[in-house]
Amino acid sequence: MIEDTLEMAESPRPDTVKLNRRSFVQLLGTGLLITVTEGVTLGQGRRGGGGRSIAVAARIHINKDGTISVMTGKVEEGQGPRAQLSQAAAEELRVGVDRIRLIMSDTGLVPDDGITAGSRTTPSTVPAVRQGAATARKLLTDLAAKRWKVDPSTLTVSDGSIRNKAIDKTITYADLANSADVEEAFTQSVSSDIALTPVDEWKTMGTSVPRPNSRDIVTGAHKYPSDIVRPNMLYGKILRAPSYGATLESIDLSRAQAMKDVLVVRDGQFVGCAAPSAHTARLALEAVAATASWKTVPQVSSREVHAHLKRNSRGGRPRTKGSVEKAMSDSKKVLSETYEVAYVQHTPMEPRAAVAEWEDGKLTVWTGVDGPQRNQQSLASALGVPSDRVRVIVPDMGGGFGGKHTGEAAEEAARLARAFGRPVAVHWTRAEEFTWAYCRPAAVIECKGGLDAKGSIVAWDFASINPGGSAIDTPYSIPNTSILSAGSDSPLRQGSYRCLGATANNFAREAFMDELAAAAGADPLAFRLAHLENTRIRNVLEAVAKHFDWPRRRRQTTTDVGVGLACGTEKNSVVAACVQVRIDRRRARIKVEHVCEAFECGPIQNPANLLSQVQGCITMGLGPALHEQLQFADGKILNASFAGYLVPRFKDLPTLDIHLMNRTDIPSAGGGETPIIAIAPAIANAVFAATGKRVRSMPMEDALRRVV
Amino acid sequence: MDARITLIVNGQKTTVVTDPERPLLEVLREDLGVTGPKYGCGEGRCGACTVLMDGQRALSCSTPVGSANDKEITTIEGLADGDRLHPVQQAFLDEGAIQCGYCTPGMILSAVALLEENPRPTDEQIVEWMNGNICRCNGYEKILNAVRRAASQVKEVKRS
Numbered sequence: 001m002i003e004d005t006l007e008m009a010e011s012p013r014p015d016t017v018k019l020n021r022r023s024f025v026q027l028l029g030t031g032l033l034i035t036v037t038e039g040v041t042l043g044q045g046r047r048g049g050g051g052r053s054i055a056v057a058a059r060i061h062i063n064k065d066g067t068i069s070v071m072t073g074k075v076e077e078g079q080g081p082r083a084q085l086s087q088a089a090a091e092e093l094r095v096g097v098d099r100i101r102l103i104m105s106d107t108g109l110v111p112d113d114g115i116t117a118g119s120r121t122t123p124s125t126v127p128a129v130r131q132g133a134a135t136a137r138k139l140l141t142d143l144a145a146k147r148w149k150v151d152p153s154t155l156t157v158s159d160g161s162i163r164n165k166a167i168d169k170t171i172t173y174a175d176l177a178n179s180a181d182v183e184e185a186f187t188q189s190v191s192s193d194i195a196l197t198p199v200d201e202w203k204t205m206g207t208s209v210p211r212p213n214s215r216d217i218v219t220g221a222h223k224y225p226s227d228i229v230r231p232n233m234l235y236g237k238i239l240r241a242p243s244y245g246a247t248l249e250s251i252d253l254s255r256a257q258a259m260k261d262v263l264v265v266r267d268g269q270f271v272g273c274a275a276p277s278a279h280t281a282r283l284a285l286e287a288v289a290a291t292a293s294w295k296t297v298p299q300v301s302s303r304e305v306h307a308h309l310k311r312n313s314r315g316g317r318p319r320t321k322g323s324v325e326k327a328m329s330d331s332k333k334v335l336s337e338t339y340e341v342a343y344v345q346h347t348p349m350e351p352r353a354a355v356a357e358w359e360d361g362k363l364t365v366w367t368g369v370d371g372p373q374r375n376q377q378s379l380a381s382a383l384g385v386p387s388d389r390v391r392v393i394v395p396d397m398g399g400g401f402g403g404k405h406t407g408e409a410a411e412e413a414a415r416l417a418r419a420f421g422r423p424v425a426v427h428w429t430r431a432e433e434f435t436w437a438y439c440r441p442a443a444v445i446e447c448k449g450g451l452d453a454k455g456s457i458v459a460w461d462f463a464s465i466n467p468g469g470s471a472i473d474t475p476y477s478i479p480n481t482s483i484l485s486a487g488s489d490s491p492l493r494q495g496s497y498r499c500l501g502a503t504a505n506n507f508a509r510e511a512f513m514d515e516l517a518a519a520a521g522a523d524p525l526a527f528r529l530a531h532l533e534n535t536r537i538r539n540v541l542e543a544v545a546k547h548f549d550w551p552r553r554r555r556q557t558t559t560d561v562g563v564g565l566a567c568g569t570e571k572n573s574v575v576a577a578c579v580q581v582r583i584d585r586r587r588a589r590i591k592v593e594h595v596c597e598a599f600e601c602g603p604i605q606n607p608a609n610l611l612s613q614v615q616g617c618i619t620m621g622l623g624p625a626l627h628e629q630l631q632f633a634d635g636k637i638l639n640a641s642f643a644g645y646l647v648p649r650f651k652d653l654p655t656l657d658i659h660l661m662n663r664t665d666i667p668s669a670g671g672g673e674t675p676i677i678a679i680a681p682a683i684a685n686a687v688f689a690a691t692g693k694r695v696r697s698m699p700m701e702d703a704l705r706r707v708v
Numbered sequence: 709m710d711a712r713i714t715l716i717v718n719g720q721k722t723t724v725v726t727d728p729e730r731p732l733l734e735v736l737r738e739d740l741g742v743t744g745p746k747y748g749c750g751e752g753r754c755g756a757c758t759v760l761m762d763g764q765r766a767l768s769c770s771t772p773v774g775s776a777n778d779k780e781i782t783t784i785e786g787l788a789d790g791d792r793l794h795p796v797q798q799a800f801l802d803e804g805a806i807q808c809g810y811c812t813p814g815m816i817l818s819a820v821a822l823l824e825e826n827p828r829p830t831d832e833q834i835v836e837w838m839n840g841n842i843c844r845c846n847g848y849e850k851i852l853n854a855v856r857r858a859a860s861q862v863k864e865v866k867r868s
Contacts (some may be wrong), residue, residue: 350748
């Protein structure tokens with residue numbers, strides 16, 4: 001079962017939201033009154049801007065005090081949209097970024113910008129916000145021109161003021177915010193073809209604006225989903241099955257019912273307790289869990305999972321070019337290898353959390369999910385209420401990495417809150433997050449390549465089972481190719497993870513490219529360049545090789561220290577990395593000492609934030625590359641804690657040498673995912689350079705243990 | 709059996725009557741509304757729940773509240789001096805050492821405890837000390853820079 005492999009991001013379901021004028025203004029503060037025509041569609045529409053447009057008022061609200069509220073359905077989870085979208089609005093409104101108040105991810109207030117995933121904020125939501133802001137600026141300028149009875153083109157706008165040079169007068173946005181004609185004007189649709197500020201004129205975009213609520217983070221004032229408290233709130237705990245697929249046959253609730261201040265409910269397979277403290281709720285749940293009897297079913301274990309995935313490979317037809325079969329048989333050398341990737345968890349620092357509150361048949365939830373509107377729909381359908389009776393609010397949350405598309409905690413909290421008639425918080429434990437959140441798919445990838453007498457690749461056969469089709473196409477110029485993305489029967493619940501299947505597919509492809517280079521007797525860099533026409537990838541690859549001093553470091557390879565490189569492209573951005581590793585053969589340890597990475601995603605909108613994203617991708621990528629894997633047997637996760645599941649820590653941090661390449665002649669792409677895809681294969685190739693042994697499965701320290 | 713426990717949280721003396729086995733973290737968050745310390749793992753392996761107890765670093769998720777009786781607890785909320793941030797908080801802002809920020813309170817308090825004990829840490833000492841704190845955004849590079857920056861400022865303050 002592939003849940004959600006994507007994506008999602010590009011096809012938001014535009015909602016029809018009727019904004020209640022009074023409540024809206026109450027929430028946004030005084031100033032320009034918002035009147036949105038009933039039934040006006042909120043949302044940025046589909047990718048490419050060809051979709052339905054929204055009223056300016058649904059995106060932009062001019063406040064009396066000169067600040068400007070900007071509404072977006074995107075979610076802040078550390079990847080930086082709060083700064084980036086504030087910059088986008090400020091740029092087009094011609095105001096300082098400190099004037100922008102970004103209102104995010106509240107289905108009661110904001111348009112549907114699609115789920116926060118797939119690196120879509122930069123290419124989709126930034127343009128949508130810019131169009132909204134530019135349209136607002138134009139409407140405000142037109143109104144000023146009308147007042148002064150002049151042509152709008154004679155007016156200039158800066159710092160939120162519209163200036164009429166001819167008569168030496170200015171009027172501010174805040175002045176205009178009081179007028180009824182602005183209210184009327186903002187019911188107009190956002191123009192999708194309005195001119196946006198060219199890159200070389202950016203003042204706010206392109207600069208390192210810090211996250212606007214940083215101070216609240218360092219003082220502890222910010223309230224994450226798990227920090228939300230409502231009056232009279234209880235803490236809830238949910239009964240979990242002892243293993244995947246187990247069904248509850250019987251349970252005795254009386255022990256919990258007898259406990260002071262405890263409420264307990266059973267609805268079929270759903271059993272939950274709530275109490276004024278999490279501690280009491282936990283004790284109550286333990287008491288009833290001890291009485292439960294379960295029917296279990298056999299489950300595949302992690303030891304046999306790759307054989308299982310391969311045996312159950314299904315669906316998908318290879319996409320072919322030329323004739324792979326003939327080219328293979330004509331090849332001078334043919335290589336064939338299989339690569340494997342283990343299941344891993346996202347383990348965001350904040351596990352799933354929600355508070356649910358019912359009032360007059362209406363549900364409000366505060367929770368940490370990537371798609372507030374999507375979660376609103378799924379909650380409505382799970383709870384059997386119309387979606388306009390569900391409001392989902394996502395406070396800036398504690399990480400996601402593709403792992404919070406689903407809203408389990410919100411649904412559980414809503415069920416308990418409905419049963420008990422009081423607000424209920426459900427906070428997943430780390431063990432629950434490891435066990436019951438969906439994980440990144442494991443993969444089996446079979447590669448076959450044929451070289452001609454000159455050492456060029458003439459045939460390429462790539463069959464990828466289970467990880468999904470991201471970055472499955474080879475960027476190299478090869479005349480005969482066959483490329484297959486197949487599904488399988490996943491024993492674990494699986495879904496999106498930072499850059500999806502691109503990490504698995506790029507691992508196999510770039511490691512196999514290294515094997516082909518070795519078979520051809522070629523340098524890995526020269527071999528890639530000889531097959532690479534894509535100038536963007538060439539640029540990052542050549543840049544990284546130069547910064548790393550690839551030829552020198554490669555010559556200095558020893559049996560303990562090796563270097564490797566890899567490159568790739570996904571989500572319209574390009575990456576290349578060189579790494580140096582040190583091998584501890586006795587302990588089968590791989591220490592990544594140095595990573596040099598070049599990344600290009602078009603015009604850089606916020607350099608400091610992009611650097612954080614690239615640093616984060618590289619370091620996060622070390623985990624699944626070296627150590628991380630979910631171990632499971634009999635339907636149980638055997639290492640559902642940070643004790644048994646090793647994520648990167650300070651001691652794992654290599655020297656990072658990162659080069660962000662600013663390319664201004666193409667549109668900006670997102671940068672929070674693709675920088676992860678080069679790290680694992682570069683490590684595998686460096687391990688080979690040092691040891692002469694190929695490690696063909698992630699995590700690689702396990703694989704190394706088997707070969708040294 | 710419930711017990712009467714006195715805590716001095718960010719300078720304020722407060723008494724709770726509760727099961728002394730409850731984690732200090734939950735008492736701070738649920739009973740006292742002090743939500744700066746975060747739940748990350750519940751077994752002291754991630755540092756998100758870090759507080760200072762009588763000036764020493766403590767993992768509040770695995771500290772029974774009974775053992776905190778009469779102790780001075782400092783959480784992230786109690787670190788600034790009015791509007792003036794603690795140098796470590798300021799260093800995190802100056803270095804932009806924040807992604808999702810959920811680990812940040814624990815990171816900052818760990819760094820504060822380090823600099824109290826060792827105002828001139830080497831890089832190796834910083835890494836060794838901070839290794840118990842996990843950042844899943846993997847913002848370790850900027851966090852290290854922030855701790856280095858704070859250390860250099862603390863040194864200056866101590867000299868002057």
